[in-house]
Amino acid sequence: EVQLVESGGGLIQPGGSLRLSCAASGFNVINTYMSWVRQSPGRGLEWVSVISDDDTINYADSVKGRFTISRDNSKNTLYLQMNSLRADDTAVYYCVRAINGMDVWGQGTTVTVSS
Amino acid sequence: DVVMTQTPLSLPVTLGQPASISCRASQSLVHRSGNTHLSWLQQRPGQPPRLLIYRISNRFSGVPDRFSGSGAETDFTLRISRVEAEDVGVYYCLQATHFPWTFGQGTRVEFK
Numbered sequence: 001e002v003q004l005v006e007s008g009g010g011l012i013q014p015g016g017s018l019r020l021s022c023a024a025s026g027f028n029v030i031n032t033y034m035s036w037v038r039q040s041p042g043r044g045l046e047w048v049s050v051i052s053d054d055d056t057i058n059y060a061d062s063v064k065g066r067f068t069i070s071r072d073n074s075k076n077t078l079y080l081q082m083n084s085l086r087a088d089d090t091a092v093y094y095c096v097r098a099i100n101g102m103d104v105w106g107q108g109t110t111v112t113v114s115s
Numbered sequence: 116d117v118v119m120t121q122t123p124l125s126l127p128v129t130l131g132q133p134a135s136i137s138c139r140a141s142q143s144l145v146h147r148s149g150n151t152h153l154s155w156l157q158q159r160p161g162q163p164p165r166l167l168i169y170r171i172s173n174r175f176s177g178v179p180d181r182f183s184g185s186g187a188e189t190d191f192t193l194r195i196s197r198v199e200a201e202d203v204g205v206y207y208c209l210q211a212t213h214f215p216w217t218f219g220q221g222t223r224v225e226f227k
Contacts, residue, residue, distance in 0.1 A: 035216075037164075045156075045164065045207055047216040058214045094163055101154030101169035101209065108163055 002026035002104050004095045009109030016085050020109055022078040022095030030073040033098035036080050038091035039108075046091070049080065050098060063089075085113045117141050117210050121219035127227040128198045136222045138208035140189045145212070152211040155184055155193045158221075159204040167206075168193065198224075 008020040020036070022029075036048040049059045049069040057069055068081040078095055090113045097104035118141040128134045136155075144151045155168040166175045168184035171191060181196040195202055203226065208219040 044205075044221045045158075045209075045218045047209075047218065050216070060215045098211065100173070101152070101166050101175070101211065102156065102164070103166045103169070103175060105163040105165065 004106035006095045006106045006109035009111045011112045013115050017083045020080040020093055024076050029071045029076055029078050034078045035096045035098040037094045037096050040091045087113050089113050117213050117217050119208055119217050119219040121222050126222055126224045131197050134195045134198050136193045136206055138191045138219050143188045144210050153191050154209045156207045157204050
């Protein structure tokens with residue numbers, strides 16, 4: 001079964017750092033487009049970042065320079081390193097396989113940035 | 116950035132009746148490859164989004180055939196031929212042709 005399971009969310013103070021993890025099963029993260037999408041409370045969806053099958057990386061302007069996407073083939077896991085966190089980064093973060101649109105979604109992990 | 120504008124933002128529906136949602140892009144979504152990376156997603160209450168349609172009109176695995184997508188260039192439509200109870204939720208269009216990828220604002224589908 002194809003599945004994505006996120007972890008690493010939590011409550012963090014402004015300016016702090018968190019690393020989100022996304023464990024994949026049923027397919028290899030190294031051979032495909034993988035993305036992070038977030039959803040702020042009561043709001044719509046916002047694309048955050050993508051890493052392609054050839055390791056090309058793109059970020060939303062709102063996170064560029066602060067967030068880093070990466071993956072570990074040996075662990076079949078996608079990561080999102082988030083630094084210099086701000087209150088407006090508060091959201092549910094979804095790990096997504098991005099083949100032909102966004103075809104597989106995790107359940108999400110909640111990040112709350114607050115003092 | 117490509118702005119994706121959905122209409123309507125709220126759609127009251129009747130069980131068994133058809134429904135449609137429009138999505139307009141601020142520029143053409145035709146990729147240099149010739150593909151148009153326009154998708155539709157459904158988010159039921161309390162759940163993550165789910166892919167319904169990809170590349171304008173391709174129904175994803177397991178999606179009921181009452182869902183269909185159409186359009187080209189900048190104008191796209193999601194249709195539900197006969198609304199069922201489980202179709203309540205928020206529907207989003209997504210363009211993945213141009214970076215940054217962008218979503219529509221979402222259309223809330225609820226029963227009258």
